[in-house]
Amino acid sequence: MPRLAQTDGLTEDQQEILKAVKQFVDEKIIPVAQELEHADEYPTEIVEGLKELGIFGLMIPEEYDGLGESLLTYALCVEEIARGWMSVSGVINTHFIVAYMLMKHGTEEQKRKYLPRMATGEVRGAFSMSEPGLGSDVSAISTKATKQDDGSYSITGSKMWLTNGGSSTLVAVLTKTDEGADSVYKNMTTFLVEKTPGFGETAQGVTVPGKIDKMGYKGIDTTEMVFEGHQISADQILGGEPGKGFAQMMDGVEVGRVNVAARACGLAIRGFELGIAYAQQRETFGKPIAQHQAILFRLAEMATKVETAHQMMVRAARLKDTGQRMDVEAGMAKMLASEYANEVVEDSFRIHGGYGYSKEYEIERLMREVKFMLIGEGTSDIQKMIIGRNMLKDYALKG
Numbered sequence: 416m417p418r419l420a421q422t423d424g425l426t427e428d429q430q431e432i433l434k435a436v437k438q439f440v441d442e443k444i445i446p447v448a449q450e451l452e453h454a455d456e457y458p459t460e461i462v463e464g465l466k467e468l469g470i471f472g473l474m475i476p477e478e479y480d481g482l483g484e485s486l487l488t489y490a491l492c493v494e495e496i497a498r499g500w501m502s503v504s505g506v507i508n509t510h511f512i513v514a515y516m517l518m519k520h521g522t523e524e525q526k527r528k529y530l531p532r533m534a535t536g537e538v539r540g541a542f543s544m545s546e547p548g549l550g551s552d553v554s555a556i557s558t559k560a561t562k563q564d565d566g567s568y569s570i571t572g573s574k575m576w577l578t579n580g581g582s583s584t585l586v587a588v589l590t591k592t593d594e595g596a597d598s599v600y601k602n603m604t605t606f607l608v609e610k611t612p613g614f615g616e617t618a619q620g621v622t623v624p625g626k627i628d629k630m631g632y633k634g635i636d637t638t639e640m641v642f643e644g645h646q647i648s649a650d651q652i653l654g655g656e657p658g659k660g661f662a663q664m665m666d667g668v669e670v671g672r673v674n675v676a677a678r679a680c681g682l683a684i685r686g687f688e689l690g691i692a693y694a695q696q697r698e699t700f701g702k703p704i705a706q707h708q709a710i711l712f713r714l715a716e717m718a719t720k721v722e723t724a725h726q727m728m729v730r731a732a733r734l735k736d737t738g739q740r741m742d743v744e745a746g747m748a749k750m751l752a753s754e755y756a757n758e759v760v761e762d763s764f765r766i767h768g769g770y771g772y773s774k775e776y777e778i779e780r781l782m783r784e785v786k787f788m789l790i791g792e793g794t795s796d797i798q799k800m801i802i803g804r805n806m807l808k809d810y811a812l813k814g
Contacts, residue, residue, distance in 0.1 A: 479531050
């Protein structure tokens with residue numbers, strides 16, 4: 416049994432879930448990933464299979480018809496799914512963030528309205544914070560929700576980089592609202608926007624123009640979303656109270672960073688698997704290239720990076736499961752896993768030599784996919800800012 420990326424202390428239930436997911440990945444995802452990715456085709460059959468496995472409701476409490484599992488279980492499942500095809504893990508990522516935000520911040524009415532149907536995948540979630548000119552500066556959002564005389568709101572503005580923007584039916588949207596607070600961060604509100612799946616006008620005043628063409632992360636829909644006077648009731652404010660959107664979104668992003676770390680770990684594992692397999696098959700100078708010291712050393716470094724990233728991701732997930740604040744640990748895990756995944760996949764690409772540049776080989780796809788890990792849920796530079804500022808607080812000089 417491979418010794419890399421193993422997790423100690425798992426329950427029997429967790430082990431059974433992971434065993435089922437790994438079998439699904441090996442039998443249903445890896446054999447078709449290349450063809451679907453090159454065609455930029457949505458993985459409908461794979462998504463239906465994930466629904467049957469209960470992945471869409473993995474962390475949703477049992478009282479809302481979910482499996483009630485931990486963030487650790489979810490992250491380990493994501494790691495395995497990303498090992499098969501990273502895009503598939505993206506299908507459930509933003510869905511999971513929206514479900515998590517509802518679980519932690521939603522009213523009881525909102526939980527009962529959405530969570531049971533999210534657990535089955537009937538309602539599919541998307542998460543919308545970024546905007547065309549925004550980048551990482553969340554305080555600069557311009558999409559505005561204006562309160563009407565009857566207490567409802569009208570939303571106008573443009574959102575960007577929505578994973579599942581077309582296929583989703585429920586979108587958590589961060590907007591500016593005038594709450595009279597002295598801080599811009601207390602003048603933001605998260606709305607739960609319902610829409611139909613597809614492109615074009617998907618709800619009154621809501622337009623999804625179409626898929627954004629990307630270098631990687633194909634097969635799933637990444638979109639823009641345009642609001643032009645979308646009318647929405649105050650009942651659709653997450654938690655029922657305006658002005659709390661920023662804190663709610665940051666909580667969602669925190670678990671999202673664990674998710675991205677898990678996806679990066681999955682890519683690193685697959686990159687290592689492909690590299691070490693090819694190194695034992697390809698021969699030069701009368702022996703497999705794995706027996707050449709240069710390749711052997713490269714494999715050793717790759718394995719160490721895979722193991723380190725996995726353990727950092729597991730620690731962050733376990734810490735979040737205890738209810739403790741873990742922005743530093745999530746940032747560290749996300750930064751390290753994404754950087755190491757890029758290095759491991761590139762090393763595997765180098766081991767493949769010229770064949771790695773061919774679309775016939777899986778490593779070519781991984782080379783394109785792994786770049787997204789560097790920017791998803793905050794760049795490495797943003798993580799460094801979060802980590803560094805917290806370190807200065809923790810290690811501030813006394814006196």
